[in-house]
Amino acid sequence: MIRDITIGQYYPADSVIHRLDPRVKLMGALLYMVSLFLFQGLAGLLLITVFLAACIGLSKVPLSYMVRGLRAIVALLVFTSVFHLFLTPGEHVLFRFGIVSITMEGVANAVFMLFRLIYLIVGTSIMTLATTPNALTDGLEKALRPLEKIRVPVHAIAMMMSIALRFIPILIEEVDLIMKAQMARGADFENGSLIKRVKNMIPLLVPLFVSAFRRADDLAMAMEARCYVGGAGRTKMKPLRYAKRDYVAYLILAAYLAGVIALRAV
Amino acid sequence: MSIILDKVDYVYSADSAYEIRALNKISLTIEDGAFIGIIGHTGSGKSTLIQHLNGLLKATSGGIYFNGRDIYEPDYDLSRLRMQVGLVFQYPEHQLFATTVFDDVCFGPMNQGLDKNEAGLRAFEALKNVGMAEEVYYQSPFHLSGGQKRRVAIAGVLAMKPEVLILDEPTAGLDPKGRDEILDLIADMHQKLGITVILVSHSMEDVAKYVQRIIVMNDGSVLYDGTPKEVFSHYRELEAVSLAAPQVTYLMHELRAAGIVADDGATTVEEAKESILKAFGRKGSV
Numbered sequence: 001m002i003r004d005i006t007i008g009q010y011y012p013a014d015s016v017i018h019r020l021d022p023r024v025k026l027m028g029a030l031l032y033m034v035s036l037f038l039f040q041g042l043a044g045l046l047l048i049t050v051f052l053a054a055c056i057g058l059s060k061v062p063l064s065y066m067v068r069g070l071r072a073i074v075a076l077l078v079f080t081s082v083f084h085l086f087l088t089p090g091e092h093v094l095f096r097f098g099i100v101s102i103t104m105e106g107v108a109n110a111v112f113m114l115f116r117l118i119y120l121i122v123g124t125s126i127m128t129l130a131t132t133p134n135a136l137t138d139g140l141e142k143a144l145r146p147l148e149k150i151r152v153p154v155h156a157i158a159m160m161m162s163i164a165l166r167f168i169p170i171l172i173e174e175v176d177l178i179m180k181a182q183m184a185r186g187a188d189f190e191n192g193s194l195i196k197r198v199k200n201m202i203p204l205l206v207p208l209f210v211s212a213f214r215r216a217d218d219l220a221m222a223m224e225a226r227c228y229v230g231g232a233g234r235t236k237m238k239p240l241r242y243a244k245r246d247y248v249a250y251l252i253l254a255a256y257l258a259g260v261i262a263l264r265a266v
Numbered sequence: 267m268s269i270i271l272d273k274v275d276y277v278y279s280a281d282s283a284y285e286i287r288a289l290n291k292i293s294l295t296i297e298d299g300a301f302i303g304i305i306g307h308t309g310s311g312k313s314t315l316i317q318h319l320n321g322l323l324k325a326t327s328g329g330i331y332f333n334g335r336d337i338y339e340p341d342y343d344l345s346r347l348r349m350q351v352g353l354v355f356q357y358p359e360h361q362l363f364a365t366t367v368f369d370d371v372c373f374g375p376m377n378q379g380l381d382k383n384e385a386g387l388r389a390f391e392a393l394k395n396v397g398m399a400e401e402v403y404y405q406s407p408f409h410l411s412g413g414q415k416r417r418v419a420i421a422g423v424l425a426m427k428p429e430v431l432i433l434d435e436p437t438a439g440l441d442p443k444g445r446d447e448i449l450d451l452i453a454d455m456h457q458k459l460g461i462t463v464i465l466v467s468h469s470m471e472d473v474a475k476y477v478q479r480i481i482v483m484n485d486g487s488v489l490y491d492g493t494p495k496e497v498f499s500h501y502r503e504l505e506a507v508s509l510a511a512p513q514v515t516y517l518m519h520e521l522r523a524a525g526i527v528a529d530d531g532a533t534t535v536e537e538a539k540e541s542i543l544k545a546f547g548r549k550g551s552v
């Protein structure tokens with residue numbers, strides 16, 4: 001039940017996208033998002049489609065995994081496209097019914113918005129599906145390193161992020177287990193009034209917090225036992241280094257963004 | 267009055283890349299009043315199996331019948347089933363939550379709809395049954411030792427007066443003394459309360475000493491099902507699935523091979539002693 005929640009689930013595969021440096025993928029995701037909001041017209045959309053299709057193909061992740069994230073936002077998709085459809089003013093009125101009217105511009109807007117949102121979810125999910133959470137935080141840490149100059153505790157933030165990510169599935173499992181154990185004692189998490197339901201959460205939340213604190217304590221102890229003292233002077237077993245493919249990827253990204261901007265003018 | 271499993275299959279995360287077939291065509295009959303051990307190595311599906319017996323997991327296919335009624339019928343009262351089939355999870359002490367030991371044990375009976383007095387009586391009786399001293403009843407359960415917490419958690423299930431008591435590795439993480447205490451307690455409850463007990467364990471030694479019937483799980487299927495004697499006679503096959511018979515079984519097989527004893531079916535140290543003494547034509551203590 002609760003286990004079906006997936007947060008940034010990694011899909012193991014051996015592909016160019018998987019092997020890229022996480023910094024490239026982070027940058028790529030960022031530029032891709034920018035491009036989604038920059039593009040205008042069909043030509044731009046076409047270029048983005050080609051780029052996205054290429055990335056999906058290269059990543060070797062089954063399309064069904066990327067589309068899965070869309071299920072959660074179906075309501076949002078319907079909502080925004082309906083809004084754009086009916087509320088965009090324009091000259092070419094296609095259809096009028098009382099005060100409601102659908103314009104040519106409205107249709108175009110709705111379609112583009114729909115594509116934007118779908119492409120946003122699918123595109124960014126490539127990054128999370130093809131990068132392990134650890135690589136992602138490593139990449140983030142290194143990319144944000146310059147901020148250390150202004151006393152931002154980049155290492156600590158990255159460490160906290162990777163621990164948090166690591167604990168999400170563990171906690172989900174724990175919730176599942178405690179829920180089952182309390183259900184075996186007759187607890188009911190589904191029925192009753194709102195107040196009753198909130199009260200019924202106590203037998204779930206107390207053990208969950210107790211175990212989360214115990215785990216945190218154990219982890220802190222284990223880290224200290226291995227002489228962890230924070231980021232200063234710490235080296236990495238697998239330091240991030242750009243390979244040739246990463247530079248090529250940056251070039252492709254730059255060309256892609258330039259293309260999207262250039263097509264705006266068309 | 268029994269639990270019948272008919273070709274039960276269970277698949278975790280069905281229809282995804284992470285699909286795991288945890289149970290494979292399990293058919294079993296669990297009679298009233300039986301004392302059954304379920305063993306199998308890690309990941310063989312023991313915990314998955316027992317979560318079916320009180321309806322926490324729903325079989326992907328197959329049927330389960332409790333006292334002759336199909337528990338998957340739409341109008342079957344699953345919450346009642348969960349009280350008739352008490353399930354003590356692995357590390358049950360991690361599920362304690364109330365401010366006092368007593369309140370925690372009352373949780374089950376209160377959910378059954380009993381009033382405060384009646385629930386309190388049940389809790390009292392259950393705590394006594396698991397051998398908890400009265401002075402800790404009103405302490406926080408979080409201040410007890412590991413073994414004590416486990417007793418409290420077991421009492422929490424016992425207080426619902428289940429007809430069937432299932433315990434998932436009740437001895438995990440306890441020292442030898444704590445382990446024997448818990449197992450003796452369970453055997454005692456089986457005798458005294460006359461309930462059906464199902465004991466999940468990794469350890470053949472634990473199981474052999476107490477149960478009347480052993481079910482060996484391997485890779486989601488039942489590999490052997492019989493009395494300890496029958497099951498341990500397959501000790502070579504058990505090794506092949508990374509389980510082992512109790513040490514005395516090996517000893518007795520050696521002794522028989524050497525022509526010293528006639529019967530190598532002993533599964534506990536006591537029985538072994540008897541047959542060795544018999545072989546030497548003596549009776550009494552050594």
Ligand SMILES: Nc1ncnc2c1ncn2[C@@H]1O[C@H](COP(=O)(O)OP(=O)(O)OP(=O)(O)O)[C@@H](O)[C@H]1O
Pocket residue numbers: 003278279286287288306307308309310311312313314315
């Ligand atoms: N909630 C779950 N989600 C997905 N797979 C699971 C889940 N629980 C168990 N499994 C898988 O199902 C199989 C059987 O697990 P199960 O917990 O029943 O084994 P077990 O015999 O109880 O093992 P152990 O002795 O370690 O407790 C294993 O392969 C396990 O990885």
Ligand SMILES: [Mg+2]
Pocket residue numbers: 312313314356434
């Ligand atoms: Mg288990």
